[in-house]
Every structure is written in C-alpha cells, then in structure tokens.
Amino acid sequence: MERPVVAGVDGSAESLAAVEWAAREAELRDLPLRLVHAWNWNPHPPSDVPAGVTAAGAAQRVRARRMLDEGESRVRAVCPRVPLTADALEGPASAALLGAAKEAGILVLGSRGLATVTGIVVGSVAQNVAAASPVPVVLVSTGVLDESPASSRGATVVLGLDLADPCDEVLDFAFAAARLRGARLRVLSAWRSPALYTLGPGELALAEGPRRGEEWRGFQDAVLRPWRDKFPGVEVVGTVVEGRPATSLLGAAGEAGLVVVGRHAHEGHVLGRHNGPVTHALMHHARCPVAVVPHP
Template structure:
C-alpha cells in the first residue's frame, strides 16, 4: 500500500482543524490523504437511535459516516486537488488509529484547546497513540494560529517558525531530520532550542567546581549544537536556522518559542531492548499539553 497522510476524525471542531492541517500537509508532501473514524459498537437506548436507523450499531455507523462527511467537506474546501479516501473503522479508537498509522507518513489528530494559560487537553486516545505510533504524530487544536504553515506567505505577514526541541544529551537523527524537512516543506525558518544544566555541586570535587562554573561552558554547548546540526544544514541548504542554547530546564524555553510558531517538533523514545512499554517523556508530555501551536511527536530509537 502506498504511503499516505492519515488523520483521525470525530465529531469535534478539533478534528476538523486537524483534517485541514493534514490536507495541507498531504498537499505539501504530494501524498494522498486518508480520513479515518473509529467506532466501537455498544448498545444504546432506543431514544438515542436516529430516525431511520435499524439498530444501535447502524446508528453508530451513520454517525461515523457523518463525521467523515463533515471532514471531507472541510478538506475539499481547503485543498480540492488532494487525493482523498475516507474509512470508518470498527474497533477501539487507539487500536484502529495505530493500525492505520502503519501505512502512514504522518498521523494527525485533534486536541482540545483551553487557552494559553490553562494549556491543552490531550485526550487519552491521542496520548496513547502519540506514545505508540510507529510514525510522527501531529496534534492540532481548533483555533491554533498556524500562520501560513504551507506555501508562500503573504508579503505583509512574516513566516512562522518551525521549532525543534533538541536534546543535546541525546540528539536523535529522526527528530532533527523531521524538523528540517517540515521547515523545508513550509518554507519556514527553523528555530532550534536546546538547554544544558550544570551538574549538581554535591557530586563535584574541588577541581571540578571551577570547571563547572566557567563561563566558556555556554559557548561549548553552542558549539556542540552547531556540530549536531551541520549535517542537516548541508542536506537542507534552503532552510534558515536560528539557534538558542540556554542553561536550565528544557520545557520553559521550548514553550516560549512556540508563541506564533507553526509547528513544534519533539522526540519520543521508542521501546527497545532496554526499554519496555510506550511512554512520552516529561518534556514531550509538557509540550503536548501547553504548546501554542501544533505539536509533532517523532519516535526515535
């Protein structure tokens, strides 16, 4: 099966925003778009069965088709030339979405916004799928300013950044490559944000204390970040890169950089020989809930 951009849709406004974002992504990648809606049969009172439906199962399937039809209408209006399929999948939502992701380049889901102060509600389905999907998962909420995420921006409006939260203690090729590729697709500047932390003073000897406190450490981390990015600067010469390295915890500067951005990219470690289960790390979890733009969670080894 050919690769696609897959978007999960339901009856929410967030999923409509996700569908439109996914359509723009499919257009930029020159890929078809697949809308999927998962429904799980459960008995309903007779009063909940729409007029004309022969059973509760038929009613649920009708709701699934209605959700897909609404999303398809939204997509056709935004990107009429994008090849499109729509499928109602029976079964638990997480299972169905993960199965659909196996043939996807990117999986896009909606998340519910509560505003800049309160953050974002990321539902249990989105959290579990983002933690287990074999491909990057992008979370989009209704009303999120995307600032011309694909294609040329109007001359009177600046191009929004793609933000990359880069962990210098464990820089991962998959995450960096995805961020550069997205910036290239969107014609956006890439803002790379990294942090470093001094070791605990209680663990250092007298000679090490002077080394830990020296002002050159900031420049050394800048140099290391630049070395990490060198390969991708050559691979994506058209992408303008701005880099930030600050001392402290990673969450605060990454979230600050998402103000006005069109996408933030963070990593999620996939299960391996020494790691079991599917988890989003603490930084990724915080960015998922509090970023002011769509969030891409990229699995890496």
C-alpha cells in the first residue's frame, strides 16, 4: 500500500494553505491524506481554551481537536472525496512531525507557523523538519490560498539542478510531479566563474565565461537525456545561468506552481541540522510551494 500524503496543522494561515495543497496533491496522486497536529503538555494553556475545561492536558487536547476539525473542513471544501484521517500527536512539534514522516510518502507543512504557547510566528519547525525528514517535504506559504483549486494543474514545475551533484531522487520527483500535473518542467542550473587563483595548470581557458557556460549547458543536456527518455510526455526546458542559484530560482519561482530542490540526507535524521543557502532562501521568499527532496 502506498504511503499517504501527511500535512501538519497548527492553526496558522500557512498550515491551512498547506492542508489545502496537500488535499489537492493527494487527489492528484490518488492517495489518502492524513492530518496531524503536534502538541506539548503545558500547565498554562492558551486563553482560547473553553472555560469549563480545567485539566491543562485535556484543554490542550480540545484545542488540538479544534485545529484538526478546521483542517478537515478545509479538505472537505476543496477535495471532498479524498480519504482522510486526522491525529493529534503529543510531543515537540519537530520530533512528532518527523515521526509522522516515517509513515508518509510526502510531508506538507506551512512554511511558517504558530509557536505552541506564545502564538509568535516562527519558522523553526518547518526548517528543522525540512532539514531532517527522510521523505520529501513540501513547504507552502499563504500565497497559495489565493490560487484556484486547479492551479496546480498545468503550472510550470521548476527544478533547481545542481550539476556538481545531480541526484536521481531529486530528478525523479521533479519529472514525476510535472507529469502528474501535465506541466512543463523548467530545469535551472547555475554556475559561477572560478577565481584565477583556484585554477590549476592548463585551466586558464576555463575562465572564459561563454565557453564555460557552453560546457555547463552540454553537461546539463547529458544529465537530462535519460530522464527525457523515461518521461517522454514531459516538456523539458533546460536553462543554465551564471550567478547564484538562489537568486535565479527565486526569479523562476514567481511564475511556477512548484519548485523542487534537493538536500543531502543524513543517517539518523537528527534534529538541529541546517538547510543549505538555496533551500533557506526559497523557504523564506518563494511564493509558490517548495519541495525539498532528500538524497544520499
């Protein structure tokens, strides 16, 4: 049995946007959807807990159920036929979500969310989980709420392809996502000219920008060739630019339905690891969903 799409719910606008996106993704993939809310026991529950509930733990369970009910309502409004379950998980949010990821095919989170106790807007949970999840994590911002339910279909998928480390897991996810949506796949790779002092004997010719750019374009074509054959129905547009990859990807994200990037997976998936600069920039500034795909 295929693993479900799992979406985290914390009551924030971003998490509700993530729930709606996850529902549509589950429908596209013909998979069930599981909503999860993680909560910590707190002796001083939030003020919006009903006055008649006196036990702090019970009060927080009531609040968790309320958030899950709101998430379920969003799902039923956009994808009423998607098989749906909802669970409250006790424990620190990042650890609980990583536990849920072990049974997921894809984990979907709001790019920013609400702190459990104070309500301060933070992004630490999404960052921690994206950096340590064993499965792809899709980060969704509130901008997705402004889109129509069918907006994911036909919208361009952008793949940030690191030509120094082209990984099958990332390529497969991006091509499959484009095929699923009937979308064009734009593959964007960035390169930077080496400083003269880093070049070895006989390498000075590589410092010439036009020639080096052509070499990178040829390398990208070679990497993509077997994937074009594997996914013949996907229209692929390859682009190689000189400069910082984060800048180029953020520009491309403005007209994309999904951006896909990779990150190195680490044995044990320990919390506290950090995302790379490209993923970090996309998490904070991209308006479209960002998929972070782990690879060896």
